[in-house]
Amino acid sequence: MPQYSPGDPLPGPLPEWFPRGMALLRDPSLNKGSAFTLRERDMLGLCGLLPPHVSSQEEQVERVLENFRRIDSPLERYIMLQALQDRNEALFYRVIMENPDEMMPVIYTPTVGLACQQYGHIYRSPRGLYVSAADRGKVSSVLRNWPYRDARIICVTDGERILGLGDLGASGMGIPIGKLALYTSCAGVHPRRCLPVMFDVGTNNEALLEDPLYLGMRQRRLTGGEYDGLMAEFLEATQEVFPGIVVQFEDFANHNAFRLLHEYHDRIPCFNDDIQGTAAVTVAGILSSLRVTGGALRDQTFLFLGAGEAATGIADLLTAALVAEGMDEVSARQRCWMVDSRGLVVRSRVTLAEHKRPYAHEHPQVQDFLDAVEILRPTAIIGVGAVANAFTREVIETMTRLNERPIIFALSNPTSKSECTAEQAYGWSGGKALFASGSPFDPVDFEGRRFVPRQGNNSYIFPGVGLGAVTVQASRITDSMFMAAARALAEGVDQADLDQGSLYPSLQRVREVSLQIAVAVARVAFAEDLARIPEPADLDAVMGEQMYDPAYISYVG
Numbered sequence: 005m006p007q008y009s010p011g012d013p014l015p016g017p018l019p020e021w022f023p024r025g026m027a028l029l030r031d032p033s034l035n036k037g038s039a040f041t042l043r044e045r046d047m048l049g050l051c052g053l054l055p056p057h058v059s060s061q062e063e064q065v066e067r068v069l070e071n072f073r074r075i076d077s078p079l080e081r082y083i084m085l086q087a088l089q090d091r092n093e094a095l096f097y098r099v100i101m102e103n104p105d106e107m108m109p110v111i112y113t114p115t116v117g118l119a120c121q122q123y124g125h126i127y128r129s130p131r132g133l134y135v136s137a138a139d140r141g142k143v144s145s146v147l148r149n150w151p152y153r154d155a156r157i158i159c160v161t162d163g164e165r166i167l168g169l170g171d172l173g174a175s176g177m178g179i180p181i182g183k184l185a186l187y188t189s190c191a192g193v194h195p196r197r198c199l200p201v202m203f204d205v206g207t208n209n210e211a212l213l214e215d216p217l218y219l220g221m222r223q224r225r226l227t228g229g230e231y232d233g234l235m236a237e238f239l240e241a242t243q244e245v246f247p248g249i250v251v252q253f254e255d256f257a258n259h260n261a262f263r264l265l266h267e268y269h270d271r272i273p274c275f276n277d278d279i280q281g282t283a284a285v286t287v288a289g290i291l292s293s294l295r296v297t298g299g300a301l302r303d304q305t306f307l308f309l310g311a312g313e314a315a316t317g318i319a320d321l322l323t324a325a326l327v328a329e330g331m332d333e334v335s336a337r338q339r340c341w342m343v344d345s346r347g348l349v350v351r352s353r354v355t356l357a358e359h360k361r362p363y364a365h366e367h368p369q370v371q372d373f374l375d376a377v378e379i380l381r382p383t384a385i386i387g388v389g390a391v392a393n394a395f396t397r398e399v400i401e402t403m404t405r406l407n408e409r410p411i412i413f414a415l416s417n418p419t420s421k422s423e424c425t426a427e428q429a430y431g432w433s434g435g436k437a438l439f440a441s442g443s444p445f446d447p448v449d450f451e452g453r454r455f456v457p458r459q460g461n462n463s464y465i466f467p468g469v470g471l472g473a474v475t476v477q478a479s480r481i482t483d484s485m486f487m488a489a490a491r492a493l494a495e496g497v498d499q500a501d502l503d504q505g506s507l508y509p510s511l512q513r514v515r516e517v518s519l520q521i522a523v524a525v526a527r528v529a530f531a532e533d534l535a536r537i538p539e540p541a542d543l544d545a546v547m548g549e550q551m552y553d554p555a556y557i558s559y560v561g
C-alpha cells in the first residue's frame with residue numbers, strides 16, 4: 005500500500021485506500037486535527053467531527069506548548085508528547101523542531117531514562133517492533149509485519165545497559181523510539197523511514213521480573229550461542245526484508261557492544277552510537293578547541309577517566325585521524341591514555357578487557373587520576389567514567405599549570421555524574437578551560453565574562469550520519485564517515501561561538517549542521533565506493549530535498 009504524509013509532495017488525486025472520517029483522524033501520519041480546511045472536511049467526511057474553527061499549525065503549536073508548560077512533572081511531559089506523536093505526527097515534529105532546547109531533554113535524556121524505568125506502568129499504545137527470544141526461526145516474518153516497506157534505518161537495543169541505568173530489559177524500548185525521533189527532528193529523516201526495534205532476550209533485573217506490569221519476556225537473558233544465533237537471524241532478516249537498511253546498535257552492554265560492531269561493521273551498514281557517535285561528537289569538540297589553542301592534533305595527549313565504550317570509541321577515532329595524518333598506529337595510540345576503576349591502564353595489568361588492550365601502554369602503574377595528570381602531562385582530560393566530581397580543584401589547577409588553555413571535557417551523564425560543573429571548570433582554571441559537558445549547564449559569569457558551555461551531545465552527529473547514509477544507500481558505515489562528520493560539526497562552530505567558550509553550535513542550528521554532516525558522509529561514501537546511487541551533480545540540494553518538513557500539505561489540491 006502506498007503511503008504518504010504531511011511533508012511529502014502533493015499526492016494528486018487521493019487513492020481509494022486513503023482513509024476518511026474518523027479513520028483519518030485516528031491515523032497519526034495523516035491527521036491534522038483542527039487544521040483540516042473546510043474543503044478537506046467536506047471532501048473527506050470530516051464535517052461535524054471537528055470544532056468549527058480551522059486552526060493554523062502555528063495555533064496548534066501554541067496550544068501544545070501551553071499544555072506542555074502547565075505540566076511540572078518531566079515524566080508527565082514525556083507522556084503528553086508521546087500522546088501527541090500518536091495523534092498527530094507532523095505537529096509533534098513541528099513542536100520539537102521549533103523548541104529543541106525545551107523538548108529534547110524530554111523526548112531523550114534525561115527524561116527518557118525515567119520513562120524507561122516506568123515503561124510497563126506508563127505504556128499506552130504500541131510503537132516500534134519487538135523481536136523476542138520466542139521468535140527464533142521466524143524473525144523475518146515478524147519484520148514483515150511492519151506496515152512501512154520503505155523503512156531505511158533501524159535503531160535496536162537489547163536493553164542491557166540503558167543510559168547509566170543498567171539492565172531494563174524490554175522497558176528499554178523508549179531508547180530506540182526517542183533516538184529515532186531525533187533522526188527526524190535533528191536531520192529530517194522521514195519518520196516512516198525510521199524503525200525502532202526492541203531485541204528482547206530477557207532481563208536479569210529481578211525487580212522487573214517480579215513486576216506484574218513488566219511487558220517483556222519473563223526470563224533471564226539469553227547468552228552465548230543462543231544470543232548470537234538470534235542476533236544473526238535478526239540482522240540477516242533486516243537486510244532481507246529491508247535491503248540495505250542501516251542498523252544502529254544502541255545501549256548494548258560492553259561485552260556485546262564491541263563484539264557485535266566488530267563482527268558486523270564489514271558485513272552490513274551498521275554502527276554503534278555509544279561508541280562511534282560519541283567519538284565523533286567528542287573529536288569535533290577537540291577540533292573546535294584546537295581552533296582556539298592553535299595546536300595540532302598530533303601534538304595532543306589525551307587522558308581519559310573511564311575506559312568503556314565512550315573512551316575506547318573516542319580513542320579509536322583519534323587514532324584513525326592521526327593515522328590519516330601520517331602518524332604510525334602505535335604512536336597514534338600512545339597519544340591516548342586511560343584511567344579506569346583500577347588506575348592507569350598499563351601493559352603489566354593481568355586482566356584487561358579486550359577493548360582496553362590497545363591503550364595499555366608500557367608504563368609503571370599509577371593509581372590516582374591526579375598523579376596520572378602530573379606524570380603524563382595531558383593537554384586534554386576527558387571524563388567518561390561516570391565518577392561524579394572526579395575533576396577536583398587540584399586536577400583542574402594542575403591542568404591549568406601544564407597548559408595555557410587546558411581542554412576539559414566532563415562528559416558523564418546525568419548531571420549528578422558529571423566530573424565537574426561548568427562553573428568549577430571556568431572558576432578553577434581562571435577562565436582558561438576549554439570546556440564541554442555531557443549534560444547541559446547554564447552560562448557562567450566569571451570575572452566580567454560570560455561563558456556559554458555546550459553539550460557534547462551525540463544528537464549533533466548520528467542524525468546527520470543517518471541522513472547521509474540513507475540518502476546515498478551506503479553499503480557500509482565507516483570510521484572515515486564519522487571523522488568527516490566530526491570535521492563538519494567542528495566547521496559548524498562559528499567565531500562568535502568560540503568567543504563565548506562554546507565548542508559546539510547552538511542546538512537551534514542542529515538541522516543546518518546535520519545537513520552539512522549528511523553531505524560530508526555522503527561524499528565519503530562516494531569516494532570510498534560505498535554509495536549505491538549515482539553521485540548527483542548537486543549533492544547539497546539533493547540532500548536538502550530529502551529532509552522531512554512537518555508543515556501540512558493540502559490533501560484535496
Ligand code: NAD
Pocket residue numbers: 167168258278282285309310311312313314315343344345346387388389390391415416417418421441442443460461462
Ligand atoms: P561504560 O560502562 O562502557 O564505561 C564506563 C567506564 O568507566 C568503564 O571503563 C569503567 O571501568 C570506568 N569506571 C568505573 N568506575 C571508575 C572509577 N572509579 N574510576 C575510573 N573509571 C571508572 O560506559 P560509557 O558508554 O563509556 O559511558 C560512560 C559515561 O560517559 C556515562 O556517564 C555516559 O553517560 C557518558 N557518555 C556521554 C556521552 C556524551 O556526552 N555525548 C556519550 C556517551 C557516553
